[in-house]
Amino acid sequence: MLLGKVVGTLVATRKDEKLQGFKFLVVKRLNIESEETGDYVIAADAVQAGIGDVVLYATGSSARQTVLTDKKPCDAVLMAIVDTWEVDGATKYQKE
């Protein structure tokens, strides 16, 4: 999984029939220092994340292993909202 920050929403009225009702979030990828990397992903949301949340996302076929995304043409899903992580004993992110 990779770290990301939810920075916005995406609206798509015309989409594959299996995706009706889907909400897509715009997610900036973070590095383990909690800094933006310049990369991004548009993901489905299995954890009711909100703007500003730091999240974990899974990609590929693993992104279809939630109830929401099962058998859907979706290759990225937010599957956890991060509380905190540390690297070499130092806290790199702490949810407020």
Place this chain on the structure above:
Amino acid sequence: MLLGKVVGTLVATRKDEKLQGFKFLVVKRLNIESEETGDYVIAADAVQAGIGDVVLYATGSSARQTVLTDKKPCDAVLMAIVDTWEVDGATKYQKE
């Protein structure tokens, strides 16, 4: 999923038998500022997209989860036409 812009079509008469009737679109990848990145993908089209449309595309096994692409040797599919998205409260793209 990633963001792309449909910029053209590709014709391939000789192809795997499972792909008969397939229409391939040439898609330039966009970043979240709605700018071209220099990367591209050739994708199947599950949403009847047209030239100039901004789209979401899924890759890998997830690209085979539409009725069109089921069990086909196809690793990229357009699964949504984008209306709009925003980043940090600013609209980055708005369909005309």
Place this chain on the structure above:
Amino acid sequence: MLLGKVVGTLVATRKDEKLQGFKFLVVKRLNIESEETGDYVIAADAVQAGIGDVVLYATGSSARQTVLTDKKPCDAVLMAIVDTWEVDGATKYQKE
């Protein structure tokens, strides 16, 4: 899918038993301007491509969705020979 140009063949006598009889092609990846990118893939061939052909190739599990590659340890397959494509109304490649 990505664009490639078949530039050679690869011979491998000792290979996994499921791959007996497989022919491998050396493929240079192209960008949408029809230029070589420096990247490559060694692919199985589901469309009887020849040296010099411009092709589409699929990777990952999608590469196993042809009769030739079904259930084989193969992660790249040529699934179409390209006739032509265009970008923003300009033809970028035309088969001779």
Place this chain on the structure above:
Amino acid sequence: MLLGKVVGTLVATRKDEKLQGFKFLVVKRLNIESEETGDYVIAADAVQAGIGDVVLYATGSSARQTVLTDKKPCDAVLMAIVDTWEVDGATKYQKE
């Protein structure tokens, strides 16, 4: 598989229901000289690794082939703790 070093833990209270009880580790990717590459992955742990352990991790659908990760929305798993490896006859890493 790729080489990594476990450098920390990640806590996520709100996560997909299938991931209840999961422990996530922060892993820095190593090159074959045993040096950090700047890349990382957040992975599930099938081998009870600890901080400082050098590990092998698998990604994609292969990451779901352990008892722990079966059918879970998880795309990276630690599946071995490395004792040693060598390159061109020279030992590049030796567990203490």
Place this chain on the structure above:
Amino acid sequence: MLLGKVVGTLVATRKDEKLQGFKFLVVKRLNIESEETGDYVIAADAVQAGIGDVVLYATGSSARQTVLTDKKPCDAVLMAIVDTWEVDGATKYQKE
């Protein structure tokens, strides 16, 4: 598939139970000029390769399509030992 050169072995005593008895090889990725690229993979070995062999390897779910790797948490497998390949009519590698 990609080209690689087997440069060493990796020992991991503690590993996922499904991997008992597995032998891991350290493989440097090659480009089509037969030069090292700086990239690598740690792979299972379905073809009894030895140090110095030039090989083809498959990744992702395709790496689980050998008898050895079926249903194992393994995302890279050597599936062929290369005898020779050519590019634009010139031999780039010839097994001795």
